[in-house]
Amino acid sequence: MTVASIGRPAGDDRGGRTAFQGAPGAFSHEACVELRPWDVHVPFETFAGAITAVKSGDCDCALIPVENSTIGVVEPAATLVAEAGLPIVGDAWRPIRMALMAIDGAVIEQIRTVASHPMALRQCAKTLAEMDVEIVEAFDTAGAAREVAERGDRTRAALAPAAAAEVYGLTVLRNDLQDSDDNRTRFVLLAREPG
Secondary structure (H helix, E strand, C coil): CCHHHHCCCCCCCCCCEEEEECCCCCHHHHHHHHHCCCCEEEEECCHHHHHHHHHHCCCCEEEEEEEECCCEECCCHHHHHHHCCCCEEEEEEEECCCEEEECCCCCHHHCCEEEECHHHHHHCHHHHHHHCCEEEECCCHHHHHHHHHHHCCCCEEEEECHHHHHHHCCEEEEECCCCCCCCEEEEEEEECCCC
16 A cells, blocks of 8 residues: 555545544644645544544544554554454555654753653664653653643653644754654554445
8 A cells, every 4th residue: 555545535525534643743643634634633542542433433534553664563553453343444654753842941951851652762762871861651742742841841851743842832952863764654544444
């Protein structure tokens, strides 16, 4: 399958509802905006929640990350997709670029704690080890950014897409923290009906 297979079928001008795991500004949200710009993008805290929304008819499809070029299979997402009983109607690989962000006025030398989704943290493990910071797991990359903004602590930072800094009013302290320059994630599109 190709990126085009995620696109809108020829002659179909209707918008739908695409579920994704994470908060607005997350990598999955970015993928929805890029691959299904005509849809309403509906955030869920868990992969299971996004998949259940498709099964129940609350959403037309779900865009779920299942594999990363740096760390391999994305769990529990890949298992949930395999067990969902929903057809995969498209897939696409997207580049993943990690940004370190904090509140306005923070400087990288002050950062003592970095929060993000466990998969994002693994994609930046070598870089984070060099920084000598405490690692905190969050339910989502953009959710970690939102929490950093809410706490207002200059010693805390989040790993998330650079766009999340705009969403939550943070400052990007450093771009491209991922350990691999070729860091990509494969997203699959699940729907109730085969494409």
